[in-house]
Amino acid sequence: MPTSRKQSIVSFFVIIVLISIAVAIGIKQQRYSTEDTVLKTNLFIEKLIPTTDIENYSPSNLYEKIDGKADLYLNNGFVSLQWRRYADTSTPDNWAEIYLFELGNPENAFAVYSMQRRTESSPLDWAQFGYATSDAIYAAAGKYYIEAPISSDDSALLNTASAAVKNLISSLSAGKAEIPYINLFPKENLQTQTFKFISADAFGSDLKNVFAADYKINEKTITAYITKDATGEIFDSYSKFLTDNGGTELKIDSKIPQCKAVDLFGTTEIVFRSGQYFAGVRGTAPINDFKQTAEKLFESLSKQK
Numbered sequence: 001m002p003t004s005r006k007q008s009i010v011s012f013f014v015i016i017v018l019i020s021i022a023v024a025i026g027i028k029q030q031r032y033s034t035e036d037t038v039l040k041t042n043l044f045i046e047k048l049i050p051t052t053d054i055e056n057y058s059p060s061n062l063y064e065k066i067d068g069k070a071d072l073y074l075n076n077g078f079v080s081l082q083w084r085r086y087a088d089t090s091t092p093d094n095w096a097e098i099y100l101f102e103l104g105n106p107e108n109a110f111a112v113y114s115m116q117r118r119t120e121s122s123p124l125d126w127a128q129f130g131y132a133t134s135d136a137i138y139a140a141a142g143k144y145y146i147e148a149p150i151s152s153d154d155s156a157l158l159n160t161a162s163a164a165v166k167n168l169i170s171s172l173s174a175g176k177a178e179i180p181y182i183n184l185f186p187k188e189n190l191q192t193q194t195f196k197f198i199s200a201d202a203f204g205s206d207l208k209n210v211f212a213a214d215y216k217i218n219e220k221t222i223t224a225y226i227t228k229d230a231t232g233e234i235f236d237s238y239s240k241f242l243t244d245n246g247g248t249e250l251k252i253d254s255k256i257p258q259c260k261a262v263d264l265f266g267t268t269e270i271v272f273r274s275g276q277y278f279a280g281v282r283g284t285a286p287i288n289d290f291k292q293t294a295e296k297l298f299e300s301l302s303k304q305k
Contacts (some may be wrong), residue, residue: 077104229278
């Protein structure tokens with residue numbers, strides 16, 4: 001058989017194989033988008049019906065759906081996004097959208113949830129981490145972060161979206177997510193709705209993987225924060241960061257063996273080490289309130305093995 005004919009036959013079979021692979025991939029993707037997703041038609045209550053197909057996004061094309069904010073998700077373990085729009089059966093012009101972000105683990109989901117938190121909001125009494133604004137529901141459940149915006153400021157539509165998200169969460173996560181850092185913060189004067197996880201550049205510095213929350217003492221707000229610091233390097237570098245950027249070290253009498261207090265342009269900050277943790281408190285309250293909050297946080301951390 002001539003060489004050119006052999007090459008033609010081989011090329012023909014290669015093309016057939018490639019077409020077969022492409023068809024198989026297409027079938028698999030179609031199956032994923034219609035069967036393997038959690039945003040199924042029967043997942044939601046009867047008041048909402050899907051009006052679009054399910055859209056799936058990966059790290060490579062997330063920016064197409066989340067223009068300008070993709071990095072927030074990508075920097076916090078983003079795995080996938082599923083999106084779908086649903087219409088209100090009683091008023092078809094009204095709709096709710098479901099954004100379901102998979103972020104690898106509960107810490108990542110909580111990080112995005114806390115950094116996306118809106119100031120004008122009301123907590124959801126049925127969710128561990130969740131709140132409502134006038135036009136959306138936001139929640140974190142296990143390794144998932146959920147947003148459900150609605151088409152208008154309509155209380156009935158918002159209640160419907162809330163019920164849908166509640167139903168969705170029940171299918172995604174069993175029980176409460178365990179985020180150990182949250183239990184390290186003393187409970188007295190703690191504003192639990194202010195918990196946040198800052199993955200990078202905390203307080204304008206190189207601090208990363210920081211858990212923080214606010215305390216309200218005598219109408220003043222003090223922010224307490226914690227991160228891991230097994231070697232003590234963070235304590236040294238962050239203390240230097242404060243003074244290098246115009247901070248003035250303050251002398252305080254504290255029960256904490258290794259701590260520093262710094263005034264930085266009117267903001268007071270007390271930083272310290274406790275075991276494997278670096279922690280601090282910051283704000284504009286009287287120094288005694290800072291000492292009290294720092295010492296209670298130190299005591300809590302000192303109980304950790």
